[in-house]
Amino acid sequence: MENWLGLANRRVLIAGAGGIGQACATAFAQAGARVVLADINETRLQNHENTLRADFSTAEGCEDAVEQAVGQLKGIDVLVHAVGINHRVNILDTTDENWQRTLDINLSSAFRLGKAAGKHMVSAGWGRQIYCSSVSGLLAHPDHGPYAASKGGINQLMRVMAREWAKDGVTVNAIAPGYTETDLTKAHLDKPGVREHYTSLVPAGRLGTVEDLTGPVLFLASEQASFVTGHVLYADGGRTLV
Ligand SMILES: NC(=O)c1ccc[n+]([C@@H]2O[C@H](COP(=O)([O-])OP(=O)(O)OC[C@H]3O[C@@H](n4cnc5c(N)ncnc54)[C@H](O)[C@@H]3O)[C@@H](O)[C@H]2O)c1
Numbered sequence: 364m365e366n367w368l369g370l371a372n373r374r375v376l377i378a379g380a381g382g383i384g385q386a387c388a389t390a391f392a393q394a395g396a397r398v399v400l401a402d403i404n405e406t407r408l409q410n411h412e413n414t415l416r417a418d419f420s421t422a423e424g425c426e427d428a429v430e431q432a433v434g435q436l437k438g439i440d441v442l443v444h445a446v447g448i449n450h451r452v453n454i455l456d457t458t459d460e461n462w463q464r465t466l467d468i469n470l471s472s473a474f475r476l477g478k479a480a481g482k483h484m485v486s487a488g489w490g491r492q493i494y495c496s497s498v499s500g501l502l503a504h505p506d507h508g509p510y511a512a513s514k515g516g517i518n519q520l521m522r523v524m525a526r527e528w529a530k531d532g533v534t535v536n537a538i539a540p541g542y543t544e545t546d547l548t549k550a551h552l553d554k555p556g557v558r559e560h561y562t563s564l565v566p567a568g569r570l571g572t573v574e575d576l577t578g579p580v581l582f583l584a585s586e587q588a589s590f591v592t593g594h595v596l597y598a599d600g601g602r603t604l605v
């Protein structure tokens with residue numbers, strides 16, 4: 364069953380080299396794809412072969428990253444958007460600066476990277492874009508104002524991209540992880556009682572791991588998913604069922 368996902372030699376840009384982005388980079392490489400992994404934090408890139416340093420908080424940073432990846436890979440077939448921050452502050456204490464920064468990094472980067480990569484994919488007549496949404500795009504977690512707004516925004520942006528590019532062979536989807544232990548969540552989960560509380564909300568009886576997310580991402584990037592577009596695929600152990 365070599366290359367059963369049809370990902371061999373696919374050219375993949377993964378934007379965001381945190382827990383989820385790095386796990387995806389490894390999984391795509393195992394499926395035979397050629398991966399460029401990009402992040403602002405160079406220490407996140409250390410264990411990976413093809414990398415680039417990029418700041419996704421600006422339009423230029425996003426556009427440059429796509430063009431550099433296209434230069435390295437001689438094209439781009441798959442974009443995985445795995446960048447995000449969360450300030451965890453209630454609405455009344457959220458500063459305008461925090462609001463803006465969260466929206467820039469989590470949502471505007473999706474528009475900017477998606478548009479820049481979409482241009483190449485539409486003209487090639489084939490492409491896959493996969494965005495990291497969150498259960499927070501649906502559920503109203505306290506202290507998640509800008510974060511939740513960014514994830515709800517990703518869901519709708521993704522649907523419009525999916526519709527506009529469907530005739531061009533480009534599919535656009537999102538995964539929505541539940542609480543998954545990475546640097547984004549670790550400090551919060553380590554507070555007394557928090558891990559137990561969130562675990563108790565998951566019908567599967569445990570929090571997610573980054574490996575729980577690579578299968579859904581690879582599926583959405585695969586040949587098998589060529590008629591699947593505009594979906595938010597919840598990978599949350601049933602969290603959003605209750
Ligand atoms: N971990 C979870 O529980 C969880 C749940 C739902 C959704 N998500 C989403 O999945 C995605 C990946 O999250 P993660 O858990 O891997 O988090 P993470 O913190 O491990 O990784 C995020 C990465 O984004 C990078 N980054 C931040 N600002 C940047 C910038 N301006 N330019 C370039 N890179 C920048 C960070 O350096 C980091 O490597 C995010 O969109 C997050 O919202 C995570």
Ligand SMILES: O=C(O)[C@H](O)[C@@H](O)[C@H](O)[C@H](O)CO
Binds near residue numbers: 498507540541547548
């Ligand atoms: O900083 C965080 O804790 C994360 O961003 C989480 O909130 C997840 O995104 C998810 O929504 C959890 O259910």
